[in-house]
Amino acid sequence: MTVTREARRDEPPPDETTDGPDRRQAVDFDGLYHAHFRSLTVQLAAYCGDLSQAQDLVQEAFCRAFARWSRVSRYDDPVAWVRRVAWNLATSRWRRLRTAESWLHRQREEHVPGPGPDRVALTAALAQLPPTQRRAVVLHHLADLSVGQIAEQEGVPEGTVKSWLHRGRAALAAQLTTTNEVTDHA
Amino acid sequence: MPEPRETRLSGAFEAYRTLTLDAVVPAGPDAVRRTVRRRQRRRVATVAVVVAVAVAAPVAAWAALGRQSTPAPVTSPAPTASPAPTGSPSAGPSASPSTPAGRIERAELLAATVDLPAWPAGAGCRTRGVRLVERTGGDVLLSNAAYAYGDVDGDGVPEPVAVVRCLRGGSPYPEQVVAFDRAADGTPVALGRVFRSDPRRPEWLVAFDARPDGAVRVDVTDRVEADDTEPNAAHRQTRIYRWRDGRFTQTGGPTAFPAEPSPPAPTTSTSKPIPVSPLFTLTTTPVVYGPPDADGWRRGMTTVTVTNVGPDRLTDVRVTLPDSDPDIHEHSLVDGCPTASGGGGAFYCHPGPLDPGERITVGLHFMRRTAGSDHQIPVSVERGDDNAAVPGTTTRGSITVTFE
Numbered sequence: 001m002t003v004t005r006e007a008r009r010d011e012p013p014p015d016e017t018t019d020g021p022d023r024r025q026a027v028d029f030d031g032l033y034h035a036h037f038r039s040l041t042v043q044l045a046a047y048c049g050d051l052s053q054a055q056d057l058v059q060e061a062f063c064r065a066f067a068r069w070s071r072v073s074r075y076d077d078p079v080a081w082v083r084r085v086a087w088n089l090a091t092s093r094w095r096r097l098r099t100a101e102s103w104l105h106r107q108r109e110e111h112v113p114g115p116g117p118d119r120v121a122l123t124a125a126l127a128q129l130p131p132t133q134r135r136a137v138v139l140h141h142l143a144d145l146s147v148g149q150i151a152e153q154e155g156v157p158e159g160t161v162k163s164w165l166h167r168g169r170a171a172l173a174a175q176l177t178t179t180n181e182v183t184d185h186a
Numbered sequence: 187m188p189e190p191r192e193t194r195l196s197g198a199f200e201a202y203r204t205l206t207l208d209a210v211v212p213a214g215p216d217a218v219r220r221t222v223r224r225r226q227r228r229r230v231a232t233v234a235v236v237v238a239v240a241v242a243a244p245v246a247a248w249a250a251l252g253r254q255s256t257p258a259p260v261t262s263p264a265p266t267a268s269p270a271p272t273g274s275p276s277a278g279p280s281a282s283p284s285t286p287a288g289r290i291e292r293a294e295l296l297a298a299t300v301d302l303p304a305w306p307a308g309a310g311c312r313t314r315g316v317r318l319v320e321r322t323g324g325d326v327l328l329s330n331a332a333y334a335y336g337d338v339d340g341d342g343v344p345e346p347v348a349v350v351r352c353l354r355g356g357s358p359y360p361e362q363v364v365a366f367d368r369a370a371d372g373t374p375v376a377l378g379r380v381f382r383s384d385p386r387r388p389e390w391l392v393a394f395d396a397r398p399d400g401a402v403r404v405d406v407t408d409r410v411e412a413d414d415t416e417p418n419a420a421h422r423q424t425r426i427y428r429w430r431d432g433r434f435t436q437t438g439g440p441t442a443f444p445a446e447p448s449p450p451a452p453t454t455s456t457s458k459p460i461p462v463s464p465l466f467t468l469t470t471t472p473v474v475y476g477p478p479d480a481d482g483w484r485r486g487m488t489t490v491t492v493t494n495v496g497p498d499r500l501t502d503v504r505v506t507l508p509d510s511d512p513d514i515h516e517h518s519l520v521d522g523c524p525t526a527s528g529g530g531g532a533f534y535c536h537p538g539p540l541d542p543g544e545r546i547t548v549g550l551h552f553m554r555r556t557a558g559s560d561h562q563i564p565v566s567v568e569r570g571d572d573n574a575a576v577p578g579t580t581t582r583g584s585i586t587v588t589f590e
Binding site for chain 2: 038039051055088118123131142157160162166173
């Protein structure tokens, strides 16, 4: 079941052109931004449980990429750099940012269209997972990273990632089942 | 049967992806350019210094730290050890909360007021609202030579990592290696402590370096020579620390000096520093590996039960599980350890304070690729003291491993 899906790379939003040739000599910053901003934000939103914060984190990661663009653009996979920075921002600072930006929460609640029960249910279920498992599950399912790629991003052995995924998905499936039962009977 | 679950989960994530994509409103690449330009303007005055330090700092900082016997500033001869605060101090950038600005320059750190991690008991320096000084005029010195940059939290911006030294009291002065970062409002704050000296544990800094990849290398010695000479290899250890899950964790090098390092001849036990009666009892249940899971790994778990059989309340108890390949301990699956860390060849679990007679149980999970014969894994418990073990307090045990 777990068996590695091979890297599909970071998925561009459906309405964007393919990101296949993103190792052209000079990667175009705007192109990269448009191709990946939304998909990265979705991943971070699933991890943080907060869309506006996810947008800020991804925007900040792109700022840092732009500030060293001459170097980052020459990397084999510049998106991986942006993604790693965004995730690191999320994992190491997000609590601090969160307090400072709590006012954004209220704003978001007024501006974002209804999230829909699917999103709410998955967000709630993800919130129950320990951060490591949540990261692994989100990176696997929303960033479409292979076990090996997750291990590289997180700096842990593949066996550890497999364990995180194994436990995380089991817990998530159980959570979602419970949620649905509750909803069904309500 | 994993199939339906798998499909279900994938479906849930697909729905999430689709719904969330619609809600994302990118600020756009032009906003990126504006932000970066604004930050660059703010920093332009110090750019020249930045470049010089970026090249020179790792070399300079790796120089021996020099242990003064007077509160004079570090006067290391390293030629590059003066990233003098030219340029504007650029005090407290007024960035908006969501845009932490770039690298913290030394001048900015010296202009700020920071809260530091705790000093060892009796150090005499404050931890809250500390103004770091370069020479005189304050209690806490920000080392000049022992100052480097590394991206410790992997956020793309290097953080300053430096030795801060409490100048109150006497030599050897209490020291800490501290990493700094920006708070949400852009002001510098202490991110965390890599290492500190502690008179109860004779380990002192010799040298340190922050590498660009975020690893912090610390050299320590267990003896301070009166003539300030550098310790020889037997009394010098290199340890590597990394920022993981909100704290610095040792990921390489030995964790302690051998107990009683070459004692001055085995005199009859005049100065046994440590109590002899054990503080703990330790029991374990066997790990029984099941057949391989769908992902090819066998899994099993043990419970380790620790009882405080000493007379005192122990505020810091540490269960140590050395790495025992091919039995891989699953760090993410620890029960009963509010604080835990891994690295340096072992996993450490701090289950919390333990009153006399109190017992606490910790669950440890293992995974393993191949079957094997029955064997034992060592485990121990000791009194902890801020990431270290208090020597002489260790109770050892072992975990039996069998296969179904």
